[in-house]
Amino acid sequence: MEFEGVLKKYFDVAYTEIEFVKRTYSALKTHGFSDENSIAVVCICRDEISQSLRSIIKHMWGEAFNLSSLAGMFFAGQTGLMAAMHHSPVAGGKERYVFYALPHIAIDAEGHLGSCKRAGREGESTACGALNAFQKELSGGHLNLSIDESDLEQSLLKRRLLREIPYGHVPDLLELTKITQKVVQKDIEYALNTIVDRRKSDYAVISGVQIHGPEHNYVWVASCYAVVNEVMEKIEV
Numbered sequence: 001m002e003f004e005g006v007l008k009k010y011f012d013v014a015y016t017e018i019e020f021v022k023r024t025y026s027a028l029k030t031h032g033f034s035d036e037n038s039i040a041v042v043c044i045c046r047d048e049i050s051q052s053l054r055s056i057i058k059h060m061w062g063e064a065f066n067l068s069s070l071a072g073m074f075f076a077g078q079t080g081l082m083a084a085m086h087h088s089p090v091a092g093g094k095e096r097y098v099f100y101a102l103p104h105i106a107i108d109a110e111g112h113l114g115s116c117k118r119a120g121r122e123g124e125s126t127a128c129g130a131l132n133a134f135q136k137e138l139s140g141g142h143l144n145l146s147i148d149e150s151d152l153e154q155s156l157l158k159r160r161l162l163r164e165i166p167y168g169h170v171p172d173l174l175e176l177t178k179i180t181q182k183v184v185q186k187d188i189e190y191a192l193n194t195i196v197d198r199r200k201s202d203y204a205v206i207s208g209v210q211i212h213g214p215e216h217n218y219v220w221v222a223s224c225y226a227v228v229n230e231v232m233e234k235i236e237v
């Protein structure tokens, strides 16, 4: 199966990045969020092929606070989140935050999951490299779970994701990517629930998977909602 077929099989609806950001922007606008009164906050992988999404978000929302770590894990923690929140405009006595949280996976022209080409390099490359390395450790049966201070993000990634994988089960890269998406969303939501004062702030959480195709990047949306005046509303993208 080639790229299009694989994309459709595993990701029911996928938008190009520009379409995705435009759709989320206009949907959130009807809930009171705009580039004038909100700060966008991005949690994606460090990979350079992921950064086009942050650029588009910056373009639409004016700026984008960067919470990113390897694989798009949320390791900036409460301190990182507080910093982003404190940078929000204050409009009508309210702060507004828009969170974009998306791990990523590549699909090449032949439909191979995890595989991509990179400018100036021969042969196949992998995305997400951090998740792929973890998957290789899992399938190899030798998992190093120590906290290596010279490899902090990868050490934390392994420990955090392992908590969500049933004992003895070895997910493939696609399943691991979808597990990561749920983990990142959950961890941001946990931090938000701990920190945010909903009487003074409205916020939106958009989570999904960024997909690198042979020509473009795409986004599959897993979850999109806003909390406005302390009420949570699901948002159709």
Ligand SMILES: [Zn+2]
Binding pocket: 045, 046, 047, 070, 071, 072, 104, 127, 128, 129, 130, 131
């Ligand atoms: Zn990555």
